[in-house]
Amino acid sequence: xxxxxxxxxxxxxxxxxxxxxxxxxxxxxxxxxxxxxxxxxxxxxxxxxxxxxxxxxxxxxxxxxxxxxxxxxxxxxxxxxxxxxxxxxxxxxxxxxxxxxxxxxxxxxxxxxxxxxxxxxxxxxxxxxxxxxxxxxxxxxxxxxxxxxxxxxxxxxxxxxxxxxxxxxxxxxxxxxxxxxxxxxxxxxxxxxxxxxxxxxxxxxxxxxxxxxxxxxxxxxxxxxxxxxxxxxxxxxxxxxxxxxxxxxxxxxxxxxxxxxxx
Amino acid sequence: xxxxxxxxxxxxxxxxxxxxxxxxxxxxxxxxxxxxxxxxxxxxxxxxxxxxxxxxxxxxxxxxxxxxxxxxxxxxxxxxxxxxxxxxxxxxxxxxxxxxxxxxxxxxxxxxxxxxxxxxxxxxxxxxxxxxxxxxxxxxxxxxxxxxxxxxxxxxxxxxxxxxxxxxxxxxxxxxxxxxxxxxxxxxxxxxxxxxxxxxxxxxxxxxxxxxxxxx
Numbered sequence: 058x059x060x061x062x063x064x065x066x067x068x069x070x071x072x073x074x075x076x077x078x079x080x081x082x083x084x085x086x087x088x089x090x091x092x093x094x095x096x097x098x099x100x101x102x103x104x105x106x107x108x109x110x111x112x113x114x115x116x117x118x119x120x121x122x123x124x125x126x127x128x129x130x131x132x133x134x135x136x137x138x139x140x141x142x143x144x145x146x147x148x149x150x151x152x153x154x155x156x157x158x159x160x161x162x163x164x165x166x167x168x169x170x171x172x173x174x175x176x177x178x179x180x181x182x183x184x185x186x187x188x189x190x191x192x193x194x195x196x197x198x199x200x201x202x203x204x205x206x207x208x209x210x211x212x213x214x215x216x217x218x219x220x221x222x223x224x225x226x227x228x229x230x231x232x233x234x235x236x237x238x239x240x241x242x243x244x245x246x247x248x249x250x251x252x253x254x255x256x257x258x259x260x261x262x263x264x265x266x267x268x269x270x271x272x273x274x275x276x277x278x279x280x281x282x283x284x285x286x287x288x289x290x291x292x293x294x295x296x297x298x299x300x301x302x303x304x305x306x307x308x309x310x311x312x313x314x315x316x317x318x319x320x
Numbered sequence: 321x322x323x324x325x326x327x328x329x330x331x332x333x334x335x336x337x338x339x340x341x342x343x344x345x346x347x348x349x350x351x352x353x354x355x356x357x358x359x360x361x362x363x364x365x366x367x368x369x370x371x372x373x374x375x376x377x378x379x380x381x382x383x384x385x386x387x388x389x390x391x392x393x394x395x396x397x398x399x400x401x402x403x404x405x406x407x408x409x410x411x412x413x414x415x416x417x418x419x420x421x422x423x424x425x426x427x428x429x430x431x432x433x434x435x436x437x438x439x440x441x442x443x444x445x446x447x448x449x450x451x452x453x454x455x456x457x458x459x460x461x462x463x464x465x466x467x468x469x470x471x472x473x474x475x476x477x478x479x480x481x482x483x484x485x486x487x488x489x490x491x492x493x494x495x496x497x498x499x500x501x502x503x504x505x506x507x508x509x510x511x512x513x514x515x516x517x518x519x520x521x522x523x524x525x526x527x528x529x530x531x532x533x534x535x536x
Binding site: 069091098 | 454464486492495503511
């Protein structure tokens with residue numbers, strides 16, 4: 058082999074080797090990318106599993122809390138009312154007609170209050186069925202119920218078109234959050250007006266509930282006062298990837314806003 | 321050491337694998353692959369044992385079969401949206417270059433470099449397009465056992481590296497590494513061994529998955 062031939066030989070070998078390396082490199086790149094895709098898919102599936110597990114856990118917690126509320130209300134509230142009704146009815150002396158009339162009226166009043174409390178409890182159990190109609194409709198139903206009491210002026214606005222595909226799990230949790238907020242208002246806020254706003258924009262669903270009640274100092278709220286209610290709201294919002302903010306001042310009412318990625 | 325005619329053995333192994341493992345495969349695909357591989361082994365065997373020299377005219381005659389099959393199979397596997405139009409366009413380009421080579425050479429005794437190069441480039445482009453479709457695929461496929469990937473990668477490696485062989489075809493035939501063996505034979509051995517290894521792997525994967533390349 059002459060020097061010229063050797064040079065040519067080297068040049069050809071180098072050229073073909075470079076082509077081979079480039080081609081192999083490209084194939085390797087595809088394989089590496091594909092492997093990363095596999096890892097990404099696995100991570101996504103794991104996250105989805107974790108998310109589903111969290112959702113289930115939250116739903117169970119919500120269910121457990123609902124049951125506890127029902128149990129406590131049955132025992133402390135309705136049970137007491139019915140015991141009182143029974144006592145009142147037992148103490149009626151038919152010989153004394155005017156007194157008997159008073160006691161019968163009191164028993165009727167206690168019975169009416171028991172029925173109201175029963176309805177309140179019934180409403181708590183309704184959430185799962187209500188949410189089937191859609192979040193907005195379920196909120197509307199809840200508002201109807203509050204308005205019927207005649208003690209609150211409730212305004213409800215629904216801005217932004219809801220996505221075509223909904224997320225029943227998130228809907229239910231958000232609806233439970235709303236119920237929790239409304240229960241807090243009814244029990245503690247002494248409010249006259251309640252404003253509920255549902256807004257959907259850029260894949261974020263926002264629920265805002267404001268009242269004109271007595272409010273509280275949200276900046277310096279002691280932990281024990283913060284109550285399970287507010288903690289639960291924040292915890293539940295966090296589980297579905299969202300967050301809840303509480304803005305309140307004494308005598309200035311309270312505004313709770315929940316943001317969640319949706320659907 | 322890899323010395324001629326190992327590439328011929330590789331082709332025979334691939335052909336026999338196709339006969340053995342593509343029995344239950346889709347009829348169009350199975351029959352076409354077997355016919356194509358038969359044409360390859362027949363051509364190479366004739367060139368090796370009958371027309372040992374001045375056999376470029378045989379390779380030139382085989383070239384349309386090689387690239388028509390290549391363009392057809394890769395287009396089908398890549399599953400192009402406008403598969404027929406792109407296939408016709410690629411074939412049109414190749415046959416234009418083939419006719420041009422024929423006219424320019426004036427005879428059939430010299431290897432049609434232009435047609436060979438353009439055919440290789442077309443198949444390389446189709447292969448690269450296939451890889452890009454893989455990038456955009458949502459679902460994960462185990463590429464190391466994916467017949468389509470192995471098949472296309474064999475083609476990609478073969479045509480990318482054989483571009484150099486086509487360019488230097490004349491000089492390589494004259495450059496001897498031993499008294500009787502030109503450099504082109506050694507390089508052909510290496511490239512073909514890689515190429516047919518991929519294809520044999522692809523055929524075995526097809527057999528294991530009981531499917532056809534055209535159904536993937």
